[in-house]
Amino acid sequence: xxxxxxxxxxxxxxxxxxxxxxxxxxxxxxxxxxxxxxxxxxxxxxxxxxxxxxxxxxxxxxxxxxxxxxxxxxxxxxxxxxxxxxxxxxxxxxxxxxxxxxxxxxxxxxxxxxxxxxxxxxxxxxxxxxxxxxxxxxxxxxxxxxxxxxxxxxxxxxxxxxxxxxxxxxxxxxxxxxxxxxxxxxxxxxxxxxxxxxxxxxxxxxxxxxxxxxxxxxxxxxxxxxxxxxxxxxxxxxxxxxxxxxxxxxxx
Numbered sequence: 350x351x352x353x354x355x356x357x358x359x360x361x362x363x364x365x366x367x368x369x370x371x372x373x374x375x376x377x378x379x380x381x382x383x384x385x386x387x388x389x390x391x392x393x394x395x396x397x398x399x400x401x402x403x404x405x406x407x408x409x410x411x412x413x414x415x416x417x418x419x420x421x422x423x424x425x426x427x428x429x430x431x432x433x434x435x436x437x438x439x440x441x442x443x444x445x446x447x448x449x450x451x452x453x454x455x456x457x458x459x460x461x462x463x464x465x466x467x468x469x470x471x472x473x474x475x476x477x478x479x480x481x482x483x484x485x486x487x488x489x490x491x492x493x494x495x496x497x498x499x500x501x502x503x504x505x506x507x508x509x510x511x512x513x514x515x516x517x518x519x520x521x522x523x524x525x526x527x528x529x530x531x532x533x534x535x536x537x538x539x540x541x542x543x544x545x546x547x548x549x550x551x552x553x554x555x556x557x558x559x560x561x562x563x564x565x566x567x568x569x570x571x572x573x574x575x576x577x578x579x580x581x582x583x584x585x586x587x588x589x590x591x592x593x594x595x596x597x598x599x600x601x
Contacts (some may be wrong), residue, residue, distance in 0.1 A: 388421070388436060398439045418460045420485075424453035424468055431456055431468050433485060443485035445478045447492055457506035457514060465493075465528045467514050469503030475516060477528045494531040498524050506571045509570045510549020517543065521557065525566060534567055 388396040398421065414421045420442060421434040431453075445466045446449035455469035464480030466488075475496035478488050501519030509515055514526040517540060525535040543554035552564045567574075577584055 350522060374419075388439065396436070396439050398434050399481050411454075413456055413458070415458065415460060420458075420460065422456050422458050422466075424456045426452040426454070426471065428452075431458075431466055433458075443487055445486050445488040445492075448489060450474075450476065454466050455503045455506045455516070457508050459508045459514075463513070465514070467496075467506055467516075467528055468492075469506055469516065469518075470530050471502055473497075473502065473518070475499075475503060475506075475514075475528075475530070479529060494528065496526055496528070496533075497530055498522075498533050498536070507545060509545060509566065511566075513569070515545065515552070523552065523553075523554065535564075537562075537564060560579075 362511045365589035388398060407473070408425045408590050409423050410426050412421060412423045414436065416436070417438050419436045421436055423432055423434075424430075429448055429450045430444050432441060433443040434440065436443045450468070450472070452468050453468050454471060457467045458480070459465050460480055462480070462482055466486060467481060468476045470476065476492040477494040477496060478486065480486060481488075487578040492534055496516075499516065499518035499520055499522060501521075503515040503516055503518045507515045509525070513534065514528040515523060516526065517523045520540065521540050523537040523540045524531055524533050525541060537552060537554060539557035541557060542553045543552065545552060552566055554562050554564075574584060
């Protein structure tokens with residue numbers, strides 16, 4: 350309990366390997382040494398997560414979830430796929446797999462139209478697949494984009510409130526991306542630890558100098574378009590394209 354600093358419960362045991370927190374639903378996710386993850390419910394009960402043959406059920410390195418979509422995603426150091434599970438049933442629900450990459454330490458996804466899937470590989474590359482317009486992902490093939498910019502293993506990836514991708518790596522750099530276009534929007538160096546503000550508009554981090562830095566994240570392309578429309582009227586397609594927006598937004 351962060352209010353009084355007291356422990357309110359204990360999950361798992363000493364064999365626990367990876368822990369993820371699903372903030373929207375207050376569920377906890379644990380991955381065990383044998384690769385079999387469990388979903389912990391607020392009432393203390395658990396939901397077994399199916400790990401069929403061929404899934405990356407060994408050496409899981411990261412589990413993330415989206416409570417609104419009811420989905421979990423995981424990557425492992427011994428597989429090339431991002432696997433998705435249904436949080437209610439524990440059954441395998443989808444995947445994104447190029448069948449070439451080896452090992453990953455981070456994953457993030459932004460479901461829905463105009464959304465995306467991101468996989469941070471051990472080779473310092475970030476693979477991006479577009480989220481399908483309908484249904485859940487069942488993707489086997491080359492990614493839409495390959496993001497290059499880090500010189501260390503990508504350890505953390507987050508979805509911002511605006512639907513963009515924030516990545517951090519062992520090079521102590523954080524990069525804000527427009528993932529569907531592959532553009533780096535902003536870069537922050539010397540990042541030792543970080544948080545996104547509750548409203549998602551600021552990036553707060555401890556720098557290599559030991560100081561706390563607060564950076565205002567750049568506005569989204571849509572926010573810039575709205576401001577330009579208000580001042581100059583309707584924009585042409587070429588003018589909208591200057592803002593590096595996804596195709597979904599550029600069609601508006």
